[in-house]
Amino acid sequence: MKSFNKEQKILAKNYIKKFLKKYNISAKIAKTVNGGYAYCHEKNKKRKIKIPKTISPYNLGVGLHEIGHIILSHCEYKKNELIDQRPTYIQEYEAEKFAINHLKKIGFYTKQYEVEAIRYVMEVIAQGLNTDYYINDVPKKIIRWTGLNLNMWKKARKITVPNEENYGINDKHKLIIQYLMPKKKKFISKFNK
Numbered sequence: 001m002k003s004f005n006k007e008q009k010i011l012a013k014n015y016i017k018k019f020l021k022k023y024n025i026s027a028k029i030a031k032t033v034n035g036g037y038a039y040c041h042e043k044n045k046k047r048k049i050k051i052p053k054t055i056s057p058y059n060l061g062v063g064l065h066e067i068g069h070i071i072l073s074h075c076e077y078k079k080n081e082l083i084d085q086r087p088t089y090i091q092e093y094e095a096e097k098f099a100i101n102h103l104k105k106i107g108f109y110t111k112q113y114e115v116e117a118i119r120y121v122m123e124v125i126a127q128g129l130n131t132d133y134y135i136n137d138v139p140k141k142i143i144r145w146t147g148l149n150l151n152m153w154k155k156a157r158k159i160t161v162p163n164e165e166n167y168g169i170n171d172k173h174k175l176i177i178q179y180l181m182p183k184k185k186k187f188i189s190k191f192n193k
Contacts, residue, residue, distance in 0.1 A: 002056060002057070003055050003056045004054070004055055004056055004057070004060075008108070009054060009055060011106070012054035012060045012106075012108065013054050015060070015102075015106055016051070016054055016060070016063050016064075016067070019064075019067045019071070020067075023047065023067070023070060023071060024047060025047045025048065025049055025067065025070055026046065026047070026048050026049075027048070027049050027050070027051060027063075028048070028049070028050045028051075029051060029052070029053050030050060030051070030052055030053065031052075031053050034052050034058065034059065034062065035052070035062065036049060036050050036051040036052065036062050036063065036065070036066040037049065037050050037066065038066045038067075038069035038070050038074070038075050039075060040070065040075040040076050047070050049063075049066040049067060049069075049070065050066070051063035051066050057103060057108045057109070057110045057112075057113055058110070058112070058113050058116070060103065060108055061099045061100070061103055061108075061113045061117070062099075064098065064099035064102045064103065065095045065096060065098065065099040065117075066095070067098075068094065068095035068096075068097075068098030068099055069091065069095045071098070072091070072094055072095065072098065074091040074094070074095065087128055087137070088124055088128065089121055089124040089125045089128055089138070089142070090139070090142070092120065092121050092124045093121050093142050093145070096117035096118075096120065096121060099113075099117065100113070100114055100117060110170075111170040111171075112168065112169070112170040114172075115169055115170050115171065115172050115175065116166075116169075118145065118146050118147070118172045118175070119161055119163070119166050119169075119172075119175050121142065121145075121146055122146050122148055122161045122175070122177070122192075123160075123161040123163070125138060125142075125146075125148070126159040126160060126161050126177075129153070129159060130158050130159065135150065135153045135154050146172065146192075147172045147173060147192055147193075148177075148192065149177070149190075149192065149193060152177070152179055152190065155179075155181060155182070156179040156180060156181055157180045157181065157182055158179075158180040158187075159177060159178065159179055159180070160177075160178040160187065161175070161176075161177055161178070162176065162178060165189075172192055173191060173192055173193050174191055174192070175191065175192040176189050176190070176191060176192070177189070177190055177191075177192050
């Protein structure tokens with residue numbers, strides 16, 4: 001993905017700082033990673049995130065995504081239990097939509113970021129389906145946004161949404177999904193159509 005120029009880096013950094021200050025979030029800024037995490041400590045109420053340095057629209061989106069988890073109370077605890085007990089893919093969807101909305105608001109939205117967000121949410125859905133979720137439980141708004149093929153997802157025994165094969169794609173219908181079908185020993189790869 002294209003990197004920010006000096007002026008854009010400053011704008012992105014300040015945008016992140018605004019959220020950190022407003023919501024009392026401490027951040028570890030990593031220079032070499034593209035992912036992140038959000039954490040809320042129950043006892044001392046500390047909110048922490050780890051995010052990449054804001055050098056590109058993608059990295060800014062990751063930072064906004066993690067801030068979204070904090071603002072949307074996805075990681076808040078009460079009596080040693082997460083308050084938000086919904087499936088992880090719903091929380092990831094909400095955090096991605098938060099990031100995309102803010103990227104649009106400040107003029108750094110890219111289709112490539114949104115397609116990677118869709119890929120990531122589909123990956124989390126697949127992980128859940130492979131263990132304990134049912135495809136029929138996935139809300140229609142998430143199915144529409146991702147464009148996932150319900151017929152294939154319902155038939156498959158196991159599903160993966162690889163990261164490497166889908167890097168740099170900017171059309172959700174060109175994302176590659178791998179399906180392990182009943183009575184088959186190998187995954188088949190298909191476009192997300």
